[in-house]
Amino acid sequence: MISxxxxxxxxxxxxxxxxxxxxxxxxxxxxxxxxxxGSNGAGKSTTIKMLTTLLPPSSGEARVGGFSITTQPVxxxxxxxxxxxxxxxxxxxxxxxxxLIFAKLYDIPHREQEERIREQLEFVGLTADxxxxxxxxxxxxxxxxxxxxxxxHRPRVLFLDEPTVGLDPIARDAVWxxxxxxxxxxGTTLFLTTHYLEDAESHCDRIAIMHMGKLxxxxxxxxxxxxxxxxxxxxDEVFVHYAGTTLDSGGSFRDVSAERTTEQRLG
Amino acid sequence: xxxxxxHTLTSFVFKTFVITxxxxxxxxxxxxxxxxxxxxxxxxxxxxGQVFARSGMMHTGNIPYLDFIAPGILAxxxxxVAIFYGINVIWERDLGIVQKFLVSPTPRSALVLGKGFxxxxxxxxxxxxxxxxxxxLGVKLNWSPLALVNVLAIVILAxxxxxxxxxxxxxxxxxxxxxxxVGQVLTMPLFxxxxxIYPTTIMPAWLKVISHLNPLTYVVDALRTSMLxxxxxxxxxxxxxxxxxxxxxxxxxxxxxxxxxxxx
Numbered sequence: 254m255i256s257x258x259x260x261x262x263x264x265x266x267x268x269x270x271x272x273x274x275x276x277x278x279x280x281x282x283x284x285x286x287x288x289x290x291g292s293n294g295a296g297k298s299t300t301i302k303m304l305t306t307l308l309p310p311s312s313g314e315a316r317v318g319g320f321s322i323t324t325q326p327v328x329x330x331x332x333x334x335x336x337x338x339x340x341x342x343x344x345x346x347x348x349x350x351x352x353l354i355f356a357k358l359y360d361i362p363h364r365e366q367e368e369r370i371r372e373q374l375e376f377v378g379l380t381a382d383x384x385x386x387x388x389x390x391x392x393x394x395x396x397x398x399x400x401x402x403x404x405x406h407r408p409r410v411l412f413l414d415e416p417t418v419g420l421d422p423i424a425r426d427a428v429w430x431x432x433x434x435x436x437x438x439x440g441t442t443l444f445l446t447t448h449y450l451e452d453a454e455s456h457c458d459r460i461a462i463m464h465m466g467k468l469x470x471x472x473x474x475x476x477x478x479x480x481x482x483x484x485x486x487x488x489d490e491v492f493v494h495y496a497g498t499t500l501d502s503g504g505s506f507r508d509v510s511a512e513r514t515t516e517q518r519l520g
Numbered sequence: 521x522x523x524x525x526x527h528t529l530t531s532f533v534f535k536t537f538v539i540t541x542x543x544x545x546x547x548x549x550x551x552x553x554x555x556x557x558x559x560x561x562x563x564x565x566x567x568x569g570q571v572f573a574r575s576g577m578m579h580t581g582n583i584p585y586l587d588f589i590a591p592g593i594l595a596x597x598x599x600x601v602a603i604f605y606g607i608n609v610i611w612e613r614d615l616g617i618v619q620k621f622l623v624s625p626t627p628r629s630a631l632v633l634g635k636g637f638x639x640x641x642x643x644x645x646x647x648x649x650x651x652x653x654x655x656x657l658g659v660k661l662n663w664s665p666l667a668l669v670n671v672l673a674i675v676i677l678a679x680x681x682x683x684x685x686x687x688x689x690x691x692x693x694x695x696x697x698x699x700x701x702v703g704q705v706l707t708m709p710l711f712x713x714x715x716x717i718y719p720t721t722i723m724p725a726w727l728k729v730i731s732h733l734n735p736l737t738y739v740v741d742a743l744r745t746s747m748l749x750x751x752x753x754x755x756x757x758x759x760x761x762x763x764x765x766x767x768x769x770x771x772x773x774x775x776x777x778x779x780x781x782x783x784x
Contacts, residue, residue: 302784305619305623306622307619307784327625330623330624335620335623337620339616339619340615340617341616341617341619343542343617350542350545354542358626359625360625402620
C-alpha cells in the first residue's frame with residue numbers, strides 16, 4: 254500500500270525579491286528513495302531546509318510524517334533525521350560520544366541507550382573505532398557515523414543533503430549500502446538531494462528535477478526517459494532537458510565554500 | 521501546576537545539562553587551552569597590579585590596591601574568556617553541527633543555556649590561577665566556606681552571562697571576521713567602564729552612570745565582597761546576584777530566538 258510521508262503543497266520561499274522555491278508541490282511515499290535533482294541554485298537545499306524546519310516557508314505548507322512543518326515543528330523534528338551536506342559530527346568527541354549526546358537529546362530511554370548505540374555502530378561498521386576521536390576518522394567513516402547519528406531514534410524520514418559529495422567511489426558505495434539497508438530493515442523513507450546522476454540512476458525509486466525553484470519533472474527513471482519521446486535516452490539527457498543547459502548562476506559563495514570545505518574534510 | 525509544565529521544565533533542565541556535559545567532554549580532549557589562558561591574569565596582577573600599587577595613586581580605602589584589583593582581574597579574565605565563546609558557535613555553523621542540533625527536538629533555550637553554562641565551568645581554571653597568584657602576592661583572602669561557594673557561583677554565573685552575550689553577537693554577525701572585530705571593540709569598554717581596576721568613586725560622573733549599567737561592575741562588586749577579608753559591598757550581594765541573574769535570563773531568551781537563524 255502506498256502511503257504519503259512527505260506531502261509538499263505550494264511550498265514557496267522568497268529571499269527578498271528572489272524566489273528560491275516557487276510553489277513546489279510533490280509527494281514522497283513511505284519506504285521510497287526519493288531523489289531531488291537540479292543545478293546549483295535550483296532550490297534543492299532551500300527545500301530540504303524547509304522540510305527539516307530549519308527555515309520557515311514564505312507561503313505554502315508541507316506535512317512530514319503527518320505533521321505540519323509550520324504548526325508542529327517539534328513533532329516533525331521527532332519524526333525525521335537529517336544529514337546536512339557539511340560535516341555535522343564533532344571532531345573533538347569520540348564516535349561513541351557523538352552518538353551518546355544525540356541519544357540523550359532524542360530522549361531514548363536510558364536503559365536502551367547503550368544497546369541502541371552499539372547496534373548503530375555495528376550497522377555502519379564503526380564498532381572498532383567507537384573510542385577514537387572523530388577528528389581522526391576518514392571521510393567515509395565520518396559520513397557513516399553521521400548516518401548512524403541521524404537514525405539513532407529510528408526516524409520515519411531521513412533527509413540527506415548531497416550525502417556522497419567528496420567521497421571516493423568505494424566510500425560512496427559503502428554509504429549507499431547502509432542507506433539501502435536502512436530502508437530494508439526499518440522502512441525508512443530517504444529524501445535526498447544529489448549532484449551525481451549515477452547515484453540517482455542506480456538508487457532512487459523516483460526522481461524530481463527542480464529548475465529555478467520550480468518542479469520541472471517528476472517520475473521514475475523510466476518515466477522520465479520516456480517523457481523525452483521515442484528512442485533511448487540517458488539520465489544526462491533527461492537532466493539537461495529539464496534543468497537547462499545554461500551555466501548556473503545560483504549557489505552563493507558561502508554554499509560553494511561550504512561544499513569545498515566538506516570535500517576537503519571528507520576527501 | 522500541570523504535569524506537562526513540570527515535564528517541560530525537567531526536560532529543559534536535562535537537555536541543558538546534556539549540552540553542558542558534552543561541551544566539557546571536548547575540553548577533556550584538549551588541555552592546552554586551559555594553560556594558555558592563565559597568562560593574561562598573571563600579567564595584569566604581577567605587572568600592572570604591582571606597578572600601580574607602588575605608585576600609590578589609587579585610593580582604595582582601607583584595602584591595599586593589590587587586594588582591590590585581585591577580584592577585578594578575576595572578573596576581567598572571566599569576561600575575556602567568555603566574550604570570545606561565540607566563535608565556537610560560528611565554527612559549528614560553518615560545519616553542519618548547529619543545523620543538526622536545531623533539527624533535533626531540543627528546546628532552543630536549552631541549547632543556548634547549556635553552552636553558556638559550560639563556558640561558566642570552563643572559566644573555573646581562571647579562578648584557580650587568580651587565587652594562586654593572590655596568595656603569592658599576599659592578598660588577604662576570605663577562606664570561609666560560604667565566601668568560597670559565593671565566589672564559585674559568581675564566576676560560573678558571570679561567565680554564563682558573558683558567553684551568552686557572545687553567542688547573541690555571533691548569531692547577529694554570523695562570520696568569524698566580523699565577530700573578532702566586534703569582540704575586540706566590546707571587551708575593553710566593558711572592562712574600563714567598570715570598577716575592576718579602580719573604584720567608581722574616582723570616575724567622572726558620565727562614566728559612573730555607564731558603569732552602573734554595566735553588569736561587569738556588579739560581578740566585580742560581588743567578587744570583591746566575597747573574596748576579600750573585610751571588604752564591604754557597594755551595592756549589596758543581593759542586588760549583585762539579581763542583576764547578574766536577570767541579565768543572564770534576558771540574554772538566554774534573546775539567544776534562543778536568534779540561534780535558529782544560524783541554521784539557515
